[in-house]
Amino acid sequence: MRASAGQGVAAGDIVLSVEDVSLGFGGVQALTGVSFDIRNGEIRAIIGPNGAGKTSMLNVINGFYHPQSGRITFKGKTRSKMRPYEAARGGIARTFQNVALFKGMTALDNIMAGRTLKMHRGVLWQILRVGPALAEEVEHRLKVEEIIDFLEIAHIRKIPVGRLPYGLQKRVELGRALAMEPNLLLLDEPMAGMNLEEKEDMSRFIIDVNNHFGTTIALIEHDMGVVMDLSDRVVVLDYGRKIADGTPDDVKRDQKVIDAYLGVGH
Amino acid sequence: MATGAAADADTFPKLLIRNAEIFRTRPAMRHKDLGIWQAWTWAQVLDHVRAFSIGMAELGLKRDDKVAIIGGNRPRLYWAMCAAQALGAVPVPLYADSVAEEMAYVLEHAEIAIAVVEDQEQVDKILSIADRLSTLKYIVYDEPRGLRDYDHQRLGAFADVEAAGRRRLGADGDARARWDASVAAGRGGDLAVILYTSGTTGRPKGVMLSFDNVVISARNGNLFDRLDEHEEIIAYLPLAWVGDHIFSYAQSYVAGFCVNCPEAAETVVEDRREIGTSYAFAPPRIYENLLTLTMVRMEDAGALKRAMFHFFIEHARKWGERILNGERVPLVARAVYRLGDVLVYGPLKNRFGLSRIRVGYTAGEAIGPEIFRFYRSLGINLKQLYGQTEAAVYITAQPDGEIYADTVGKPNFDVDVRIAENGEVLFKSPGVFMGYYKDPEKTAQTKTPDGWVHSGDAGFFDPKTGHLKIIDRAKDVGRLRSGTLFAPKYIENKLKFYPNIREAVAFGDDRDFVCAILNIDITAVGSWAERNNVVYGSYQELAGHPQVYEMLAAHVAEVNRSLVAEKVMAGAQIKRFLILHKELDADDGELTRTLKVRRGFISERFAPLIKALYDGSPAADIATDVTFEDGRKGVVAARVRIHDMDIVVPAADLERAA
Numbered sequence: 001m002r003a004s005a006g007q008g009v010a011a012g013d014i015v016l017s018v019e020d021v022s023l024g025f026g027g028v029q030a031l032t033g034v035s036f037d038i039r040n041g042e043i044r045a046i047i048g049p050n051g052a053g054k055t056s057m058l059n060v061i062n063g064f065y066h067p068q069s070g071r072i073t074f075k076g077k078t079r080s081k082m083r084p085y086e087a088a089r090g091g092i093a094r095t096f097q098n099v100a101l102f103k104g105m106t107a108l109d110n111i112m113a114g115r116t117l118k119m120h121r122g123v124l125w126q127i128l129r130v131g132p133a134l135a136e137e138v139e140h141r142l143k144v145e146e147i148i149d150f151l152e153i154a155h156i157r158k159i160p161v162g163r164l165p166y167g168l169q170k171r172v173e174l175g176r177a178l179a180m181e182p183n184l185l186l187l188d189e190p191m192a193g194m195n196l197e198e199k200e201d202m203s204r205f206i207i208d209v210n211n212h213f214g215t216t217i218a219l220i221e222h223d224m225g226v227v228m229d230l231s232d233r234v235v236v237l238d239y240g241r242k243i244a245d246g247t248p249d250d251v252k253r254d255q256k257v258i259d260a261y262l263g264v265g266h
Numbered sequence: 267m268a269t270g271a272a273a274d275a276d277t278f279p280k281l282l283i284r285n286a287e288i289f290r291t292r293p294a295m296r297h298k299d300l301g302i303w304q305a306w307t308w309a310q311v312l313d314h315v316r317a318f319s320i321g322m323a324e325l326g327l328k329r330d331d332k333v334a335i336i337g338g339n340r341p342r343l344y345w346a347m348c349a350a351q352a353l354g355a356v357p358v359p360l361y362a363d364s365v366a367e368e369m370a371y372v373l374e375h376a377e378i379a380i381a382v383v384e385d386q387e388q389v390d391k392i393l394s395i396a397d398r399l400s401t402l403k404y405i406v407y408d409e410p411r412g413l414r415d416y417d418h419q420r421l422g423a424f425a426d427v428e429a430a431g432r433r434r435l436g437a438d439g440d441a442r443a444r445w446d447a448s449v450a451a452g453r454g455g456d457l458a459v460i461l462y463t464s465g466t467t468g469r470p471k472g473v474m475l476s477f478d479n480v481v482i483s484a485r486n487g488n489l490f491d492r493l494d495e496h497e498e499i500i501a502y503l504p505l506a507w508v509g510d511h512i513f514s515y516a517q518s519y520v521a522g523f524c525v526n527c528p529e530a531a532e533t534v535v536e537d538r539r540e541i542g543t544s545y546a547f548a549p550p551r552i553y554e555n556l557l558t559l560t561m562v563r564m565e566d567a568g569a570l571k572r573a574m575f576h577f578f579i580e581h582a583r584k585w586g587e588r589i590l591n592g593e594r595v596p597l598v599a600r601a602v603y604r605l606g607d608v609l610v611y612g613p614l615k616n617r618f619g620l621s622r623i624r625v626g627y628t629a630g631e632a633i634g635p636e637i638f639r640f641y642r643s644l645g646i647n648l649k650q651l652y653g654q655t656e657a658a659v660y661i662t663a664q665p666d667g668e669i670y671a672d673t674v675g676k677p678n679f680d681v682d683v684r685i686a687e688n689g690e691v692l693f694k695s696p697g698v699f700m701g702y703y704k705d706p707e708k709t710a711q712t713k714t715p716d717g718w719v720h721s722g723d724a725g726f727f728d729p730k731t732g733h734l735k736i737i738d739r740a741k742d743v744g745r746l747r748s749g750t751l752f753a754p755k756y757i758e759n760k761l762k763f764y765p766n767i768r769e770a771v772a773f774g775d776d777r778d779f780v781c782a783i784l785n786i787d788i789t790a791v792g793s794w795a796e797r798n799n800v801v802y803g804s805y806q807e808l809a810g811h812p813q814v815y816e817m818l819a820a821h822v823a824e825v826n827r828s829l830v831a832e833k834v835m836a837g838a839q840i841k842r843f844l845i846l847h848k849e850l851d852a853d854d855g856e857l858t859r860t861l862k863v864r865r866g867f868i869s870e871r872f873a874p875l876i877k878a879l880y881d882g883s884p885a886a887d888i889a890t891d892v893t894f895e896d897g898r899k900g901v902v903a904a905r906v907r908i909h910d911m912d913i914v915v916p917a918a919d920l921e922r923a924a
Binding site for chain 2: 141142145146148149150152154155157208211212
């Protein structure tokens with residue numbers, strides 16, 4: 001059901017493409033001439049063994065890292081590098097491999113923080129909390145409550161996230177990313193360190209987000225079972241190079257991918 | 267018509283119409299959604315129920331059709347019950363957490379025509395067994411999330427069905443009159459609801475309750491506790507359970523009070539605090555959890571707070587219950603209690619969401635007397651009741667001011683209770699069920715032709731208080747050779763209320779006297795050993811320690827003293843006991859997976875010990891196979907000592923002897 005939906009849009013609409021991107025840190029080459037694209041409405045997975053350059057790739061996409069060469073085309077505009085605020089304003093949200101929340105703040109406030117870019121009233125207005133500023137806050141709170149309901153975290157709404165178990169923190173982080181109402185959601189290992197039940201929950205939420213909000217998702221994941229079930233298309237990196245790109249079934253059969261995962265000498 | 271309904275509203279749809287008239291603007295229901303309490307008045311509820319009801323008629327629902335209700339405590343699911351009843355159809359609530367296989371049996375057996383369910387999870391379950399449900403015509407869901415891409419031929423959203431009903435109401439001038447007529451055609455004797463009991467053995471049975479059963483029971487219950495339209499309750503127990511059906515549906519419709527649906531199962535404690543319920547109902551474990559949570563939090567609190575907490579809790583333990591019962595209490599104790607109320611009890615009750623509680627019930631199983639007294643000592647009017655699905659809940663309940671930790675109260679209004687020859691509790695009341703659905707044979711076994719119902723529980727009336735005491739399931743109750751009643755679970759529960767005793771198994775059926783096998787609680791006894799410098803190397807060593815024997819003997823002596831106070835039980839005192847060298851364990855088959863003792867298996871496995879208990883030997887040797895945590899098997903051999911107890915002579919016998 002979902003695969004067909006993904007392919008329907010896939011006909012032309014490319015949200016983001018990277019072409020020939022290379023990134024190095026001193027002597028270490030993290031990415032070498034990588035090209036691929038993300039189509040509107042799909043779930044796109046980036047996989048590869050440890051150190052393959054997956055997180056670097058995400059960081060290039062949302063402007064944390066600036067590649068030495070290559071082009072990034074996002075919403076029809078081609079540039080040599082992305083800037084973080086450009087990415088955020090353009091509708092790219094992300095979660096991190098190791099949860100990056102404000103530990104002392106409640107789940108609600110953390111997700112509310114995701115609305116910052118959508119707030120139009122200045123600091124003074126917001127401090128006074130009157131008139132239009134109050135109306136705006138009410139409107140944002142409603143949006144946030146919808147996300148809380150969607151992710152089934154009503155019971156932890158007012159608990160500081162530092163006190164929450166890891167699986168729930170991950171969910172709050174996803175909530176904060178969703179609060180930005182992104183077009184493109186980057187998930188860096190959304191299931192890392194989770195038990196089976198938490199993984200199943202998270203998988204369901206990812207599918208629901210994709211289905212319900214129509215959000216395009218690019219995710220990095222180690223758990224191959226999860227990746228193959230969730231994604232429409234998979235790109236495989238190894239030592240900073242793209243070695244395969246296609247549907248989960250194609251990729252699974254690809255000899256280069258099998259070699260990379262089984263550790264054949266390079 | 268409406269005024270006629272107000273005069274003798276004997277069905278829920280009629281009651282709804284009445285409430286919409288007399289309580290027009292009072293809230294009937296609240297639901298916390300998106301962090302905010304949404305409220306519906308009685309008039310608004312009627313509006314929703316009528317539209318949805320007509321929407322279901324559009325789907326082809328007819329009189330006597332069955333409608334499954336599956337999901338959590340959500341307003342629309344409660345409305346769906348009344349909407350079905352308005353058409354003369356019968357709601358059948360199911361346990362939402364049952365797996366598809368379990369649901370299949372009930373859905374098939376009840377010949378469900380329409381299923382009204384909460385969300386995608388339930389829809390998926392029903393679709394997975396749909397090929398077996400030949401009578402199922404349509405599935406209605408409340409929460410549309412995730413269902414957008416499903417085939418909607420026989421599936422629709424609650425909102426859409428309701429909208430269809432509204433369209434019909436708008437387009438067809440007679441639709442409303444037809445609906446009113448359908449409501450008016452309902453009679454008190456009609457089948458109102460079928461509640462399937464989970465049944466510990468065999469297939470679930472469908473208990474058929476008429477409107478009279480449910481409405482009159484609810485009305486009597488309201489009278490008993492003087493409940494009116496001002497009560498606030500929170501609905502959080504399974505819809506399929508008769509308790510929820512009476513408390514969150516029937517009593518609310520009869521009295522006109524407001525039912526609050528929590529945001530999610532996990533938020534009940536917080537939601538209860540926000541609402542401040544005035545009437546509550548919960549199985550004992552809910553109260554146990556609340557207390558444990560508090561105690562754990564208290565351990566983390568600062569020294570001053572902790573000292574204050576313990577001082578005032580101790581004071582409440584001493585005086586609180588007596589103040590609540592209206593007894594004479596010294597002025598100083600009263601003043602300190604008042605202070606404690608400001609500093610500790612008040613804030614604590616607020617945390618529990620019980621600040622405004624007038625009546626709270628615990629039922630379902632025995633509550634630990636300590637826990638029961640704890641809540642009462644804080645000034646919370648916690649009471650016990652005894653009920654069954656077959657009785658539309660109420661059999662007995664404790665009247666205000668007559669509260670005892672070990673009774674279940676007096677027969678409710680219009681309820682007759684008597685004790686059969688074999689000790690079984692029989693009852694007769696307006697709430698007595700019509701029969702088991704499609705099972706006249708079982709009905710005949712349970713219900714006599716003149717209307718008495720076999721409860722399956724053994725009990726007796728306490729001569730001192732006139733209250734009923736439930737001692738065990740009737741089939742587990744035996745007799746000593748002397749003819750004295752022997753209720754193993756009753757004795758075992760008394761023993762297990764001591765924290766040092768983890769598990770207890772009593773023997774006595776067809777024996778000369780009662781003996782018991784005990785398990786120590788390693789946490790409690792271990793910490794006692796640490797505090798008292800008792801050195802031990804293993805569970806076995808600690809269990810056999812003479813001082814541990816002394817301690818447990820004191821507990822057993824107390825149990826004997828409490829047994830002697832009850833005439834029926836006086837002969838069933840524990841004469842000898844032993845402390846088992848190993849923990850009873852589900853891995854070894856001694857307990858079930860739900861941690862109930864398997865009496866038969868234990869008496870075989872430990873046959874040499876039981877033989878020794880009864881032949882008078884001071885100790886016995888036993889070798890048993892054990893399964894270690896890692897799956898290895900081994901043999902544990904031990905010499906277990908047997909302790910003799912003094913039997914307490916009942917006061918009455920003493921008099922007679924003198």
